[in-house]
Amino acid sequence: MEYRINRKTGDSFSEIGLGTAYLFEAGLEEGVRALQRAVEGGVNIFDLAAGHGDTYPIFGEALADVRKQVYYQIHFGAEYTQGVYGWSLDPDTVKQSVEKQLTELKTDYIDYGFIHCLDEEKDWETFQKNGILDYIYELKKSGVVRHIGLSSHTPAVIQKILDEVGPDLLMFSINPAYDSGEGEYAKGSLSARNEVYRRCEAEGLGITVMKPFSSGQLLDAKQSPFKAALTKAQCIHYALDRPGVLSVLAGARNTQEVEELLAYHELPEAEKDYSVIASFDPVDTEGTCVYCNHCSPCPAGLDVGLINKYYDLAKAGDLLAAEHYRTLEHTAADCTGCGHCDARCPFGVDQSGRMQEIDSYFRK
Numbered sequence: 014m015e016y017r018i019n020r021k022t023g024d025s026f027s028e029i030g031l032g033t034a035y036l037f038e039a040g041l042e043e044g045v046r047a048l049q050r051a052v053e054g055g056v057n058i059f060d061l062a063a064g065h066g067d068t069y070p071i072f073g074e075a076l077a078d079v080r081k082q083v084y085y086q087i088h089f090g091a092e093y094t095q096g097v098y099g100w101s102l103d104p105d106t107v108k109q110s111v112e113k114q115l116t117e118l119k120t121d122y123i124d125y126g127f128i129h130c131l132d133e134e135k136d137w138e139t140f141q142k143n144g145i146l147d148y149i150y151e152l153k154k155s156g157v158v159r160h161i162g163l164s165s166h167t168p169a170v171i172q173k174i175l176d177e178v179g180p181d182l183l184m185f186s187i188n189p190a191y192d193s194g195e196g197e198y199a200k201g202s203l204s205a206r207n208e209v210y211r212r213c214e215a216e217g218l219g220i221t222v223m224k225p226f227s228s229g230q231l232l233d234a235k236q237s238p239f240k241a242a243l244t245k246a247q248c249i250h251y252a253l254d255r256p257g258v259l260s261v262l263a264g265a266r267n268t269q270e271v272e273e274l275l276a277y278h279e280l281p282e283a284e285k286d287y288s289v290i291a292s293f294d295p296v297d298t299e300g301t302c303v304y305c306n307h308c309s310p311c312p313a314g315l316d317v318g319l320i321n322k323y324y325d326l327a328k329a330g331d332l333l334a335a336e337h338y339r340t341l342e343h344t345a346a347d348c349t350g351c352g353h354c355d356a357r358c359p360f361g362v363d364q365s366g367r368m369q370e371i372d373s374y375f376r377k
């Protein structure tokens with residue numbers, strides 16, 4: 014397992030985390046086994062906007078003994094009075110749900126207390142008017158909530174809440190389809206979505222990723238908007254390559270699916286390579302470097318994807334990214350203009366020309 018640090022809080026998250034939309038399907042015994050295997054494999058972050066209330070006792074049973082080694086994202090607005098997941102802005106329902114979850118999780122603290130799933134500005138107003146934000150602040154003051162998180166699918170709402178609250182973690186829906194404007198939660202243009210990624214990276218605000226497989230649609234050619242299937246590894250790699258991203262919270266139904274996720278880091282690069290998305294229709298990425306490194310290896314030793322990522326971030330005002338660029342062993346100044354990357358890039362990027370542009374930008 015590999016880990017990334019949330020610069021806002023210092024917490025170190027496993028690159029592979031677990032979402033819990035489907036875990037309840039495993040039942041108690043198998044669910045416990047799956048969670049314990051995940052922790053044994055190095056997973057330390059879990060999203061708890063679960064698909065069903067039966068999920069929480071599974072966590073209580075599996076992880077109470079190792080509670081201090083793991084991070085929980087708990088959502089103020091997810092409720093389970095009917096068993097299955099429900100979304101609520103009613104303050105009493107929210108309080109009861111959070112208290113019940115804590116009891117069943119066998120814990121007395123919340124690592125990240127989330128402003129849950131706000132996609133419309135009016136819902137954000139209601140969330141505040143109904144006192145739910147104040148309730149989170151109250152719990153933060155008393156030490157029950159350690160940090161505040163935000164989950165949303167909508168870039169404009171995210172930008173507003175980042176301005177107004179300054180949370181410590183963002184959970185955002187990221188996959189190649191949503192970034193191409195395809196799918197139920199493909200909210201915001203690619204540039205609006207890129208602005209979210211770059212702002213988070215620049216401000217040291219980590220992103221955890223929900224819906225990395227678009228609820229499984231991307232794994233099935235019949236359901237995918239691309240009419241072709243991607244693998245879980247390709248989707249995970251794509252999400253981890255977006256600026257600001259710390260951890261991909263993938264759903265697992267049982268131990269076997271946990272094993273599949275844990276195998277990600279052992280796979281050869283070719284199996285994680287997602288550049289095939291350039292051949293899909295529709296794509297909104299023609300001529301834009303998506304940092305996939307399909308063009309590697311560069312004969313001059315440049316990490317083309319990383320250099321491009323630092324450049325885009327630096328242009329967006331990220332001073333740390335500019336610093337990181339300057340410490341690279343090989344920078345755009347070392348590009349020989351051989352054109353290997355241009356010929357290999359499925360996204361039609363004039364990368365040799367871009368390296369000249371990057372070099373002159375950082376020379377200023």
Ligand code: SF4
Nearest residue numbers: 302303305306308358
């Ligand atoms: S130049 Fe093309 S192949 Fe290389 S990292 Fe960028 S998008 Fe990927």
Ligand code: SF4
Nearest residue numbers: 311348349351352354
């Ligand atoms: S053009 Fe530059 S960046 Fe691209 S492969 Fe050649 S040396 Fe590397």
